[in-house]
Amino acid sequence: MxxxxxxxxxxxxxxxxxxxxxxxxxxxxxxxxxASGGAAVSALGHGHPDVLAAMHAQIDRLAYAHTSFFTTEVAERLADELVRTAPAGMGHVYLVSGGSEAVEAALKMARQYFVEIGQPQRTHFIARRQSYHGNTLGALAVGGNAWRRAPFAPMLVPATHVAPCYPYREQRAGETPEQYGLRLADELDAAIVAQGADRVIAFVAETVGGATAGVLTPVPGYFNAVRAVCDRHGVLLILDEVMCGMGRTGTLYASEQEDVVPDLVTIAKGLGGGYQPVGAVLAQKKIVDALSQGSGFFQHGHTYLGHPVACAAALAVQTVIRRDxxxxxxxxxxxxxxxxxxxxxxxxxxxxxxxxxxxxxxxxxxxxxxxxxxxxxxxxxxxxxxxxxxxxxxxxxxxxxxxxxxxxxxxxxxxxxxxxxxxxxxxxxxxxxxxxxxxxxxxxxxx
Structure with a gap:
């Protein structure tokens, strides 16, 4: 029982x-x-002594402080480390408790960015079929997995879904990988135009597809072409690296291997290696500046943002990855x-x-x-x-x-x-x- x-x-x-x-x-x-690190979570395996020691030390010092009252030394140190190693231009880190929260925060951050710069008509997201971005309603809405979406479809905010980068099933005979990637970028361009370029907030994509399609690796040039399409229409690029980031593919960010820089990137899983629930959104300086010079306030929040013990665990995990x-x-x-x-x-x-x-x-x-x-x-x-x-x-x-x-x-x-x-x-x-x-x-x- x-x-x-x-x-x-x-x-x-x-x-x-x-x-x-x-x-x-x-x-x-x-x-x-x-063999799976749980759900691609355990970067250092189980019971790593350095991580456990860092968590114990943090608990002895301070176990919890609400971010509406305080910041903490360990949260500041973790953010410094993440910005130091982040894709170019990332200036700030929004600390959350997991991947779905990170995606949810990124969607709202992207929407508020356009409100702050005087483009409130932008309300639409475009993502890919067979993608997975989390189980909260906003994340589920942009996600493209039919089975997960079906029971909740009437509750989901509409989003457009274009083809994934899935060469095994969808690259045409005689089509080079580069041609295939350009065709996908053209499909994205057409979807933005059809929706109305001034109405689209962002294109959301897993840099390397994860749980629902079984590790879809992008073809060469695909993300460069996607970045160009987004820039042409003033659309943000949000990369979801909750599963594929933090070293999982051999570089700290999977986007490094694509030579592409997103506007927002979400991380979790390998960030804390399973030792505590933790995730984050990293934001380009232009996004943070827009909010700072406008309302000065991100209209979002959770009780356990920047939890000190979670931050200590994440900082220790990242330290061990770099040191070793x-x-x-x-x-x-x-x-x-x-x-x-x-x-x-x-x-x-x-x-x-x-x-x-x-x-x-x-x-x-x-x-x-x-x-x-x-x-x-x-x-x-x-x-x-x-x-x-x-x-x-x-x-x-x-x-x-x-x-x-x-x-x-x-x-x-x-x-x-x-x-x-x-x-x-x-x-x-x-x-x-x-x-x-x-x-x-x-x-x-x-x-």
Whole structure:
């Protein structure tokens, strides 16, 4: 009997009892290799002594102070560090408690920016199909995942959704990656014009697509073309790096690898590595200046903004990443991890695509490789892979609706940055066994 309102009400998950490094142990004594960092959260794994020490020290000094009364030294230090390492022009950091809050704050910040500069007619956002930006109503409204949106659609503010950068399924035969990226940018341009360029607030995009499409990496030049379209129409570019940022793809911000600078960027997950709930919006100086010279007040707020213990945890996580050279490690070991996955699964009859960067990889599963036909949605292949992997002692992050919001299955891998190559090889071995067992059974079931 449980009184916890669990995500799934027909079963109760195992009780996590303790964790260290790459592994979590449940109350029955079973050990699990964490190949997904929870939901791409655990950058340093579990129980890192430096982070725990920083949190303890902060609790002893000051556990909580409301931001309507005080700032704190640790919040100021964290903001200084984030601005120091941020994309060019980022001047301020708005600290929140997680990814959905960060996106919600970014949407409202973007809207207020245009109100402050005398363009209140701008009310519309454009995002991409098969995107995920969070579960609060504003974030869900800009998100493009059909399954998550469907029950709440009557409550969502209208938004326009254009095609994702999804070369495996949507790049045309004979079309180069660069041509494909330009075609997508042209679609965005047409959507802005159709809506009315003076009515659009921002284009919102995950720099590398995350949970709902299985690590969609942008083709070369795509984001440069998108940036040019936004600039041409005076539209802001909001990059969502809640999942792909903070080193997950091998650079602190995934946008660094695209040579593009957003107007607003959202971060969370890897920011605090799971040690405390924390997220942030980083804003270009022009946005902060507009509010400062106008009302002087951002009309938004939450109780736990800039929570001192969360800030201490985040600052410690970022300090360890920099001190221990983990970004370089993720780049090098990420190449090795990709090679392991391709060697083990590249010719698998039910693996359609393997894509990713750094310690962020997606494996798309298909019923038929030649036609790219997904498994029947009713089979819930992704859920079966998760359960089979769990039984083998592996934690991975599968999801469904990959292809169109209803059909398609993928597995997302996002191991902690501390993973050794032996860990990565074990992840590959266990996941390969699960994919083989589940897809064989799914084919037998008529998938």
């Amino acid at each position: 449980t009184h916890v309102f669990h995500r799934h009400l027909h079963s109760t998950p195992p009780v996590a009892a303790c964790a260290s490094g790459m592994r979590i142990q449940d109350a029955a004594g079973r050990s699990y290799l964490d 050279g983990l970004l370089a490690k993720v780049r090098a070991d990420g190449l090795a991890f990709g090679a392991m996955l391709r060697q083990a699964l590249g010719e698998h009859p039910h693996v359609g695509d393997i894509r990713g960067r750094g310690f962020f990889w997606g494996i798309e599963l298909v019923a038929d490789r030649g036609s790219k036909r997904p498994f029947a949605a009713a089979l819930k292949v992704h859920a079966a892979v998760k359960q089979d992997a769990l039984a083998r002692g592996l934690l991975c992050y599968p999801s469904g609706g990959t292809a169109d919001g209803v059909h398609g299955d993928h597995v997302l891998l996002a191991p902690p940055f501390i993973a050794s190559r032996a860990d990565l090889q074990e992840i590959t071995r266990l996941l390969g066994a699960s994919i083989t067992a589940v897809t064989r059974a799914s084919v037998a079931a008529g998938g």
